[in-house]
Ligand SMILES: Nc1ncnc2c1ncn2[C@@H]1O[C@H](COP(=O)(O)OP(=O)(O)O)[C@@H](O)[C@H]1O
């Protein structure tokens with residue numbers, strides 16, 4: 001499903017060269033729920049951005065769904081993001097001037113769905129996250145947890161195969177965090193592959209598979225009960 | 239997608255009303271000034287004779303002596319005009335000048351008034367395609383044997399006779415009775431190319447009398463008289479035989495052959511006159527046939543300053559555009575986080591670019607509409623404060639279409655760089671929220 005081999009990512013600024021990812025290897029199979037942890041600045045966000053085709057990389061090979069995406073055009077990568085990938089961010093990143101329905105509609109617009117199909121999907125997605133009655137609200141009128149659920153609805157509306165979440169609970173209190181986590185677990189149950197970055201050890205513990213990134217490299221270990229079933233990962237000790 | 243972009247653009251404009259208003263204002267002022275100067279230019283550049291403009295020729299003679307003025311005169315002498323009138327090559331021809339007469343009818347309710355009158359030949363009406371409503375020109379016989387006949391405009395007919403068809407009625411010019419032989423429709427070529435002497439954007443005359451009456455009635459010349467040597471000018475007869483030029487002459491020459499033949503005919507006339515001691519500037523004495531475009535140029539109806547004016551206002555528009563470019567850049571970059579989100583969830587660079595260009599076009603359109611208002615107001619101020627000719631200040635119809643195009647084009651130009659910058663920004667930078 002997702003296969004990264006020896007990926008390197010270097011940020012070049014005038015003064016310093018930052019190796020955000022170095023010889024990064026990871027395999028994720030269809031239907032997995034991977035939780036990514038690691039110290040701050042270790043390259044977790046960079047990994048998600050590369051995985052989501054928001055950033056390129058300097059070296060290595062990246063196959064998404066069996067397709068080499070290292071040199072796809074901007075148009076093509078936009079289409080892949082739109083159709084296959086859903087993003088969830090720590091800061092929710094809803095567009096503040098658009099109401100909830102319009103926010104969720106954004107990826108569907110770029111997909112070229114007609115208004116009937118958009119309406120159906122928006123309603124369905126909002127129902128999935130339990131906010132069906134708030135169609136016309138603006139994001140700032142909602143609590144953080146609600147906003148994150150809208151963001152999840154937006155990511156779900158396109159029915160992606162992949163959900164990439166960067167500390168989705170980082171700005172939420174623990175109760176809301178658990179709700180969001182449960183929501184993501186339900187989504188995973190329904191078949192969507194999820195890769196989630198988090199700092200929260202409690203959430204990390206709940207995951208099927210836990211990947212630790214240290215200093216731009218993977219330090220993969222799976223939770224005890226799942227260790228026997230997941231064998232497709234290539235792990236490199238830090 | 240277009241309507242989605244339009245919707246987004248409109249919301250964005252409303253979201254920052256002051257900034258948007260500033261941009262619209264900047265565009266509109268630039269456009270307003272450009273359109274104003276373009277309008278003046280277009281009216282002045284308009285070639286009123288249309289498809290006939292390369293057939294109609296004003297005859298210019300270099301009849302002045304040496305060491306006088308160094309160009310063909312726009313007007314010719316009466317004696318030369320009288321000779322040209324005998325020419326057989328043009329399909330139509332007419333000598334002409336302007337005079338003024340006190341007009342009166344038998345209707346005691348209408349007070350007499352002083353009006354411009356064109357003294358000309360019957361060929362005038364076919365030369366310049368003057369539209370007749372009733373009757374027609376006087377006959378060619380009258381061009382040789384003077385008769386008191388007159389062609390009048392519709393409005394004059396209405397005023398003095400209370401009806402449009404006044405053929406057969408009598409109108410008095412300086413108390414002399416003239417019989418109306420033709421009534422013409424409203425006719426007002428702009429510029430008044432057949433005689434731009436005293437104001438190229440003045441109204442055309444609406445009273446026409448036979449040129450053959452000039453020596454009889456001794457019509458005063460309401461126009462220029464050029465002389466280059468001392469000549470006693472006591473009587474009207476002195477004027478007629480003098481070297482003073484004051485008559486315009488137009489000829490309709492169908493093709494190059496006709497022009498060549500006509501030129502040759504006039505040149506032989508000049509040679510013959512030289513033997514009699516006229517056309518003394520032997521090196522330069524010649525004829526020039528000016529078609530309408532050339533004629534307007536000779537008469538400086540299309541002045542270079544107009545082009546400079548248009549260029550200057552275009553430059554001003556550029557300054558406005560640079561300002562707008564800056565404002566757009568600020569505005570778009572402020573929106574970078576939102577664009578980052580859109581990129582992340584599936585917008586391509588091209589789509590981001592398109593969205594912003596649509597917004598810019600919308601601003602341009604608003605600016606264009608306001609600019610049209612500016613232009614309209616500006617032209618009115620020019621008419622009222624500076625007494626410019628009406629024709630100049632009427633907003634040309636085509637500009638109603640050209641203005642929005644220019645405005646949108648200008649806005650697109652200004653928006654190109656900001657939209658390009660915003661569509662190139664790395665989305666991830668704005669998503670790494672801490
Ligand atoms: N756009 C960037 N330019 C330069 N350095 C960057 C950029 N983004 C991230 N980095 C650096 O790359 C490293 C990894 O960053 P990041 O992936 O955001 O870490 P994490 O998400 O694990 O906290 C850090 O040292 C960070 O400073």
Ligand SMILES: [Mg+2]
Nearest residue numbers: 044045046166
């Ligand atoms: Mg991070």
